[in-house]
Amino acid sequence: MEGREKLREFVGLVFARTPPARKRYREGFFTDGQRLIWEYPRATPNGDQMDFVESMELNDEGLICQHRVYWGWFGLRVLQRDECRR
DSSP states (O other): OOSHHHHHHHHHHHHHTOOTTOOOOOOOOEEOSSEEEEEEOSEETTEEOOOEEEEEEEOTTSOEEEEEEEEOHHHHHHHHTTOOOO
């Protein structure tokens, strides 16, 4: 998707359907100034959460030009069972 309005629509849908297992525990990130990567591990100090890795490529102005999400098995199964808030 491209553009701020499309992104706002998408983020609104994501937050409206966020499963209870989607928490935001993470430790640190990696960057080389052009790529930014971090992990949400399944196991946390407070129990399991959806596991995935986010990777963003940034342009020369520091804006996101590519964004990818790689799902772990726990998080993928939450999505497959459609455990979203309604």
